Amino acid sequence: MKLPDFDYHSPTSLDEAITLMATPNARVLAGGQSLLPIMAFRLAAPSALVDLRKIKGLDKIEITQDAIHLGPMVRWRDVERHEGLAAALPLLTQAMEHVAHYQIRNRGTVGGSLAHADPAAEFPGIAVTCDARIHLAGANGKRVVAAGDLFVGPLETCLQDGEIITSIELPRWPQARRWAFEEFSQRRGDFALAGIALFYDLDGERRAQNVHIGVIGATDRPRRLPGAEAALNGQALSDEVIAKACAAACAEVDPPTDIHGSAEYRRSLVGTLLQRALVKASS
Amino acid sequence: MSVQFVVNGRKVEVDPPARMTLADCLRQQVKLTGTHVGCEHGVCGACTVIVDGEAMRSCLMLAAQADGATIMTIEGLSSDAELTPLQLAFKKNHGLQCGFCTPGVLMTLHALLTQEPYASEERIRDVLSGNLCRCTGYIPIIESALEARAAYQDQARSAQA
Numbered sequence A: 001m002k003l004p005d006f007d008y009h010s011p012t013s014l015d016e017a018i019t020l021m022a023t024p025n026a027r028v029l030a031g032g033q034s035l036l037p038i039m040a041f042r043l044a045a046p047s048a049l050v051d052l053r054k055i056k057g058l059d060k061i062e063i064t065q066d067a068i069h070l071g072p073m074v075r076w077r078d079v080e081r082h083e084g085l086a087a088a089l090p091l092l093t094q095a096m097e098h099v100a101h102y103q104i105r106n107r108g109t110v111g112g113s114l115a116h117a118d119p120a121a122e123f124p125g126i127a128v129t130c131d132a133r134i135h136l137a138g139a140n141g142k143r144v145v146a147a148g149d150l151f152v153g154p155l156e157t158c159l160q161d162g163e164i165i166t167s168i169e170l171p172r173w174p175q176a177r178r179w180a181f182e183e184f185s186q187r188r189g190d191f192a193l194a195g196i197a198l199f200y201d202l203d204g205e206r207r208a209q210n211v212h213i214g215v216i217g218a219t220d221r222p223r224r225l226p227g228a229e230a231a232l233n234g235q236a237l238s239d240e241v242i243a244k245a246c247a248a249a250c251a252e253v254d255p256p257t258d259i260h261g262s263a264e265y266r267r268s269l270v271g272t273l274l275q276r277a278l279v280k281a282s283s
Numbered sequence B: 001m002s003v004q005f006v007v008n009g010r011k012v013e014v015d016p017p018a019r020m021t022l023a024d025c026l027r028q029q030v031k032l033t034g035t036h037v038g039c040e041h042g043v044c045g046a047c048t049v050i051v052d053g054e055a056m057r058s059c060l061m062l063a064a065q066a067d068g069a070t071i072m073t074i075e076g077l078s079s080d081a082e083l084t085p086l087q088l089a090f091k092k093n094h095g096l097q098c099g100f101c102t103p104g105v106l107m108t109l110h111a112l113l114t115q116e117p118y119a120s121e122e123r124i125r126d127v128l129s130g131n132l133c134r135c136t137g138y139i140p141i142i143e144s145a146l147e148a149r150a151a152y153q154d155q156a157r158s159a160q161a
């Protein structure tokens, strides 16, 4: 369908954008790859779109000693092409390879993906797994929220009306960290039916410590799996330990049933993907 | 709202309503109807055009967002007199039947092979996952792309020399 009508603004500064966002029912426009489809379906009919494309500096990727800073307008394509990111945070670049199709990757952004909060989207899952900090700015000033607190439900975040994501901060990794990303989707570039992102560190006795496991697609929002993490923390990864963690993971997800897969199928998929990911990470 | 862009080497100035997508603007205001509109929500790829060198879905872009851009549509691929190697390969290998998806497929492949003339078959298949075709079964499209790839490699070599 054609889009519902709205006012279009393309401010050149963040302050101007924040002022424009005070308009009731205004929305930020980033890549438009999620917002325009939902407008075409009349699931959203904003009064105004505030396009961030002319605000300088929002598409920067910065790697410092402690953190990786992604501007909200960094596109999937920019992540793919960046020289240093794959070495600095391999879990991120690996997972981003699964996002959408070629043409969509040329426009879709990391900030848009977080704000859209699709439970099956890869980047929100990585943000939650990797303890990302999300920087926000709005009429009431600036604040920072943990990625784990950002997502409230399907397509729902804790962003207040008019708030804009200004930066995403991901902590740097120790070189030796073990990690893996696994997802299953019906066709290349489609949203995942389920996916698992994980990392852990090995202590002197080759036991897993600091285990972080995130799930997408099988829950109402991306989240960690504390039961599975507890089954692994302090353990050397044997077949038996992995099986226990997978059973814990299946028990702690509550997947939806839809035309793409039943709840039981998705639950079992979570276990299978976690098993594959752990085998990959530990070998 | 006044919007200016360059399309297929020609400067145009249009006055689209805010809600008009780039696809509709190209078709209705610029009168370039080669760009096809299938699903209007980003799934089929029929509307793919090349914006500043990169393939994008023109149904998921507002005309206003193209202000200042350089755009190539299917009409800009060749002069009317002569087909490009990509078009010739599609003709030879039956890379199209009804032709509805073809403008989007060609724009996608033109962007890809210009940027990555050595793209592997796997890469080509991966990229084409963003374009739906209900006729060909895709195999002839892949064969056409693989045949045309050599011409893009020649071009890249002569550009280097």
Ligand SMILES: Cc1cc2nc3c(=O)[nH]c(=O)nc-3n(C[C@H](O)[C@H](O)[C@H](O)COP(=O)(O)OP(=O)(O)OC[C@H]3O[C@@H](n4cnc5c(N)ncnc54)[C@H](O)[C@@H]3O)c2cc1C
Residues within 6 Å of the ligand: A027, A028, A029, A030, A031, A032, A033, A034, A035, A036, A037, A072, A098, A099, A100, A101, A104, A107, A108, A109, A110, A111, A112, A113, A114, A115, A116, A120, A121, A122, A123, A163, A164, A165, A166, A189, A190, A191, A192, B041, B042, B043
């Ligand atoms: C066919 C198709 C397949 C796809 N497959 C996948 C997939 O497999 N995995 C995946 O992760 N995604 C997928 N996507 C979605 C794609 O990655 C989107 O680009 C992304 O989710 C949203 O980014 P965007 O920049 O396009 O945001 P937009 O569409 O511009 O915005 C999305 C939402 O975020 C808000 N917003 C945007 N930026 C900000 C900001 N800085 N601050 C506050 N709010 C903001 C908007 O107001 C809007 O509500 C797919 C999309 C399509 C059309």
Ligand code: FES
Residues within 6 Å of the ligand: B036, B037, B038, B039, B040, B041, B042, B043, B044, B045, B046, B047, B048, B057, B058, B059, B060
């Ligand atoms: S018409 Fe644009 S993707 Fe289908």
Ligand code: FES
Residues within 6 Å of the ligand: B095, B096, B097, B098, B099, B100, B101, B102, B132, B133, B134, B135, B136
């Ligand atoms: S040739 Fe008919 S849809 Fe592709």
